Amino acid sequence: MNEQELKVQHKKEVQHRGETTKPEKYFIPAVDIYETEADVTVIAEMPGISATGVDVNLEDDVLTIRGRKEEEELPNARILLQEYETGSYQRRFTVAETIDQNNIKASMNNGMLKVVLPKAAPAKPRKIEVKVE
Amino acid sequence: MAIIRFGDWPEPRNPWAEFERLRQGLDRLSRGYFTREAPYGGATVFPALNVYEEQDAVTVKAELPGVDVKDLTISLEGDTLTIKGKREAKQEEEKLSYHRREIESGSFSRAVNLPIKVDPDKVTARLTNGILTITMEKAAEVRPRQVNVITE
Numbered sequence: 001m002n003e004q005e006l007k008v009q010h011k012k013e014v015q016h017r018g019e020t021t022k023p024e025k026y027f028i029p030a031v032d033i034y035e036t037e038a039d040v041t042v043i044a045e046m047p048g049i050s051a052t053g054v055d056v057n058l059e060d061d062v063l064t065i066r067g068r069k070e071e072e073e074l075p076n077a078r079i080l081l082q083e084y085e086t087g088s089y090q091r092r093f094t095v096a097e098t099i100d101q102n103n104i105k106a107s108m109n110n111g112m113l114k115v116v117l118p119k120a121a122p123a124k125p126r127k128i129e130v131k132v133e
Numbered sequence: 134m135a136i137i138r139f140g141d142w143p144e145p146r147n148p149w150a151e152f153e154r155l156r157q158g159l160d161r162l163s164r165g166y167f168t169r170e171a172p173y174g175g176a177t178v179f180p181a182l183n184v185y186e187e188q189d190a191v192t193v194k195a196e197l198p199g200v201d202v203k204d205l206t207i208s209l210e211g212d213t214l215t216i217k218g219k220r221e222a223k224q225e226e227e228k229l230s231y232h233r234r235e236i237e238s239g240s241f242s243r244a245v246n247l248p249i250k251v252d253p254d255k256v257t258a259r260l261t262n263g264i265l266t267i268t269m270e271k272a273a274e275v276r277p278r279q280v281n282v283i284t285e
């Protein structure tokens with residue numbers, strides 16, 4: 001087991017995004033992306049976002065994950081210490097593999113979004129035998 | 134020591150340039166000391182915390198995505214609140230290749246001194262959507278008390 005100490009990763013705001021009418025902040029979530037033979041999995045860190053606030057969209061090979069913050073911070077409270085900001089999350093990826101659009105699965109657990117993108121049949125490795133004539 | 138002929142100085146030489154450089158250096162130094170370079174306090178100990186004060190409670194919030202409740206230990210000793218835990222990366226699949234790896238796993242321990250006295254028996258902690266919320270009721274002696282004025 002690795003007993004590495006976790007470090008604070010400061011949130012980065014999304015750049016080059018059109019201005020929003022509401023004064024809300026969009027952050028880039030940290031992600032893990034890994035590929036197996038059958039699918040591509042994206043795991044994104046989106047604390048404070050509930051399953052209903054998540055929006056996953058794949059359009060023209062561009063995967064967009066978005067998490068919208070719903071609940072407000074304590075309204076009548078006085079801030080004594082603020083080390084992190086809260087807001088919504090958004091990130092886009094261009095997916096190189098051909099994805100089976102109908103079988104994309106997304107789940108939210110403990111502030112972690114997991115999106116499983118199964119590869120479409122032609123993208124699965126297929127061995128082509130070369131015949132000697 | 135290198136010997137430089139008088140004529141070798143770069144032209145034109147400003148005798149105040151060295152003072153200017155020194156001043157800039159000092160400015161840079163003081164900026165680092167008195168203002169926050171990193172946004173939002175620049176906490177270096179995980180997790181970053183937000184602390185709020187309400188009328189009769191103190192709330193500490195921390196973002197702990199992917200941390201299991203069973204891996205989390207919270208203790209209150211005097212005025213010091215300690216949050217300890219670990220985050221484990223768990224991938225069931227065997228043969229996988231990473232494209233990106235930004236989410237770290239490991240252990241953490243953070244202690245914070247509470248600026249207000251709290252009642253150690255009235256502490257609740259919840260973990261929802263990866264956000265830990267610890268609510269501590271203020272101790273009776275620091276709670277605001279309304280004084281009724283009687284007219285005679």
